[in-house]
Amino acid sequence: MNTGFLTIYWRDMLRFFRFKTLLISSLVQPALWMAFFGIAMSANFNRLTSEIPPIPGVPSVDYLTYMAAGVIAMTTLFTSLFGGIVLLFDKNWGLMREIFASPLPRNHIIFGIALSGMTKTFIQAVIIMVFAIFLGAAFFAGFTTAETLLSLAGILLFVGVFSLGFLFLSAAISISLESPEGLQGIITLLTMPIFFASNALYPITAFPPVLQAISAVNPLTHLVSGIRYFTIGDNFQAIGIHYTATSMDIALSFLLLVLFAVLMFTLAMWRFSKATVT
């Protein structure tokens, strides 16, 4: 087997751990989201929803626990969308010439970058979970040890596949563009609808139909559903809404993420085959 992608992976991880500022800020940033936005919003939501009578017989979770899954998803989204930017820098600084002139197949560049991006999102996801539990999120409540471990694996699986999709997309955009500013602009344009037309921070049940339709095909929604299923369970209520999920629903969400990743990989391959670096 050609393991050329590991070379690209090795270099990107080397850089990740070398830039201490980048490393630390990428780990602290999601924690800050939890600490400030999470605590502030959960105080509000808990007050607003205190009037709503709880649905009897359904376990209830507070807003912090509810939105922590959203923060994991959001962080994964941002990290993945920016994950390909190194390709753009490499292209602009001439470093990509060395790689393109080497015998390394181009799909290995995509695989390598995606794998290192995925590793970063794993590290971040774990840190956020630990921090969320520290802040009081009721993750894995009532789970046995085996269930908790299985859930952890499930979360990483969802986060992994989701991040691959957006890393492929990011690689495709990066290799096609000339300037980092352009990438910034495109990413901002993408993150707004993806993030806000999803169930990351609030329920989508009250959305107007168009927004609901968007959120139903939004990969982020499916990632969040998956994470909630694994961190909270298949039957709970939060901010006055009853959430249920069957394992079938979750499998479907997962398949959707896989499909998205495959599509994005095809896009990236096409962009890479067209790319000329001189």
Added chain:
Amino acid sequence: MRAGSILTRTIIEVEGLYHHYGDIAAVDGISFSVEEGEIFSFLGPNGAGKSTAINVLITLLQIQQGTATVAGYDVGKDPQQVRNSIGIVFQDVTLDRDMTCGEILEFHGRLYRMPSVERKQRIDELLSLVELDAKRDVRTKHLSGGMKRRLEIARGLMTRPKVLFLDEPTIGLDPQTRMRMWDYIKAVNDEGATIFLTTHYMDEADHLSDRISIIDHGRIITTGTPYGLKNTLGEDLIYLETADLPGTLVTLSAMGEVKELREKSRGIVAMLTGDGTKILPQIIENLADKGIRVSAVNLKKPSMDDVFLHFTGRELRDEGAEKPSTAVARAGRR
């Protein structure tokens, strides 16, 4: 090993290569061949098409028209084999600022799938060849321009390539560092690697090359050994200033020892067929007979600058080509 020997084999063969960017032909139909073991140079101003040609040969640009084989492999049909056979030092510095010298070479070796033992051994060898042993764990951003270039040469040699491509290897380096770089390039060539280099420095082409192709506006103007090229201009050059330039021209063109004449703004350059020290007194005497007094005189051997001027009709300057080719320059370099 050198060109001209009966034992040489052709390692680069280019036939009718043509490459355009939009309407502009950056490489306009060139053919040449490089023998194994030689140092072959493309000499020409920026924008002459040198980099475009090299980018086609190293498979960074898809070949558009013509054929090119490197180390026996067709660059269009078998790019993967070409890539495995060559080393490249690119025109601008292409080093990750935040990787150490050792890591740069390690990364390169891995890209080419060198086995780990061989990789380590080769890194040791090369770092000592380019005298960067002490810098192994230093990030490249802390290296001087010359050190960076040396590291890039080491990287180009990592996989023991049959051909090493050097695109403007000493651009932007100070004269002393350039000389040292030339020594490294010669040393690498002595170890057996064929070297293809592009340069817009006359002295570099002259000093290093076994053979030179002068390239301008995407075409090869002429090819030859540095000695041979200089000899086409004659043995010696004489520069004369007199009060009567037209009269001087008439007088000199009547002399059999004068091969060619070129008018400058204040004087005349005469290319001589023989030894200038013997012919010069004769010239001055002939002019004196016509009542023309020589006010300044300079006798010199032809340089590559004169060769370039002779073949292209214009001077080669460090930066920027002449007006007709600026469009090509912009399209051709990047």
